[in-house]
Amino acid sequence: MRSRDASKSDLLVAVTAMDEVNIIACMLAKKNGIPHTIARIRDPKFLSEPVDYIKENFDIDLVLSPELITAREISRLVMTPSAINVEDFAKGRVRLLEMKLSPRSPFAHKELKDITLPPSVLIALILRDHHMIIPHGSDRLLPLDNVYFLGNPESLAEISSHSHAKYQRRTKKALIIGAGRTGQALAPMLEKQGISVKVIDNNEDHCQQMVERLKKGMVLCGDGTDMDMLTQEGVSEADTVICTTKDERLNLMMALLAKHLGAGQTMVRVTRTEYIALMQQVGIDIVLSTRLLAAGEVLAFVRSGSVVSVSLLEGARAEALEIVIPEGSKAAGKPLMKANLPKSCLVGAYVRDGRVYIPDGHSVLAAGDSVILIAEADRAQDVISYFKGRD
Numbered sequence: 552m553r554s555r556d557a558s559k560s561d562l563l564v565a566v567t568a569m570d571e572v573n574i575i576a577c578m579l580a581k582k583n584g585i586p587h588t589i590a591r592i593r594d595p596k597f598l599s600e601p602v603d604y605i606k607e608n609f610d611i612d613l614v615l616s617p618e619l620i621t622a623r624e625i626s627r628l629v630m631t632p633s634a635i636n637v638e639d640f641a642k643g644r645v646r647l648l649e650m651k652l653s654p655r656s657p658f659a660h661k662e663l664k665d666i667t668l669p670p671s672v673l674i675a676l677i678l679r680d681h682h683m684i685i686p687h688g689s690d691r692l693l694p695l696d697n698v699y700f701l702g703n704p705e706s707l708a709e710i711s712s713h714s715h716a717k718y719q720r721r722t723k724k725a726l727i728i729g730a731g732r733t734g735q736a737l738a739p740m741l742e743k744q745g746i747s748v749k750v751i752d753n754n755e756d757h758c759q760q761m762v763e764r765l766k767k768g769m770v771l772c773g774d775g776t777d778m779d780m781l782t783q784e785g786v787s788e789a790d791t792v793i794c795t796t797k798d799e800r801l802n803l804m805m806a807l808l809a810k811h812l813g814a815g816q817t818m819v820r821v822t823r824t825e826y827i828a829l830m831q832q833v834g835i836d837i838v839l840s841t842r843l844l845a846a847g848e849v850l851a852f853v854r855s856g857s858v859v860s861v862s863l864l865e866g867a868r869a870e871a872l873e874i875v876i877p878e879g880s881k882a883a884g885k886p887l888m889k890a891n892l893p894k895s896c897l898v899g900a901y902v903r904d905g906r907v908y909i910p911d912g913h914s915v916l917a918a919g920d921s922v923i924l925i926a927e928a929d930r931a932q933d934v935i936s937y938f939k940g941r942d
Contacts, residue, residue: 622736664688672702728775729795787813888912
């Protein structure tokens with residue numbers, strides 16, 4: 552830490568398996584002149600403290616809790632029927648909603664220019680056979696496309712209700728398999744939303760910790776792959792089954808077993824991004840990568856300034872960015888059709904004075920606007936540089 556090379560660094564990222572080591576590393580980094588620090592913190596005893604307290608007393612600029620981030624994302628998806636991905640921007644005023652297009656959808660087989668959407672909604676991205684499409688008016692939506700809708704949450708709720716998506720039923724009963732850190736963070740969140748929660752784990756200590764966190768939920772110490780147990784505990788009545796253990800292959804097997812026994816929607820937590828496409832292909836409804844969710848937090852911090860948030864899409868092949876237009880930006884003060892935007896970049900929405908706007912070629916951005924952008928990941932830095940750059 553005292554070496555010349557270390558002291559010249561701008562950022563320390565401490566992600567060892569021990570929270571205490573990560574905290575001490577950040578404190579030492581600040582004392583030795585490294586200006587910015589990120590620490591992975593996993594223990595609830597630290598996470599229960601206010602974030603500002605941790606930052607001020609332990610010299611940590613960004614507290615990174617992958618399990619807590621994952622739990623929040625799962626909770627948001629559970630509360631959004633028909634969605635397979637949800638990202639919020641501009642303090643919740645703008646939402647990016649991913650849905651798989653049903654063959655019965657009124658949008659299927661139509662060109663975008665012929666689709667009538669609410670005034671505050673647009674189609675921001677299409678994924679088809681693992682190919683990403685930044686859409687234009689002549690592009691046609693096909694059944695089983697993954698379609699990203701961008702707009703205000705109220706209008707997107709209207710889109711969801713008419714989507715004929717594969718899974719639209721509101722979750723009333725949830726089964727969580729895995730009472731580790733992710734499960735322990737998630738279960739109380741769902742319970743607060745009025746969802747009946749049942750948890751299964753084969754670790755007695757984890758089960759006891761879960762019992763202490765829940766008010767009404769049921770905790771069962773047992774094997775999540777035991778068909779007799781799952782049947783007896785009514786897995787077929789569960790609207791959503793969420794597998795959150797550390798073992799990705801075990802999560803896959805348990806989710807498929809739950810599907811076989813009649814469960815509704817299945818969600819699986821993974822770390823390795825290469826498992827995402829495989830699990831989706833074999834029938835898992837929603838696959839969440841803890842690693843990608845955490846990476847989005849780190850990217851937003853590293854790019855901080857005018858970049859407010861970053862969400863990684865489609866296995867980090869695309870990014871959704873929220874940028875505040877700075878004074879003198881080359882993107883401000885001219886119609887978008889004349890702004891010479893970077894390639895593979897879509898200006899999806901902007902927020903001005905608390906109001907959400909869906910732009911067209913005649914729209915003019917101004918300093919202080921919060922702009923939501925969709926860009927290919929390998930061009931994201933060029934997009935950021937353009938919007939932060941000055942004329």
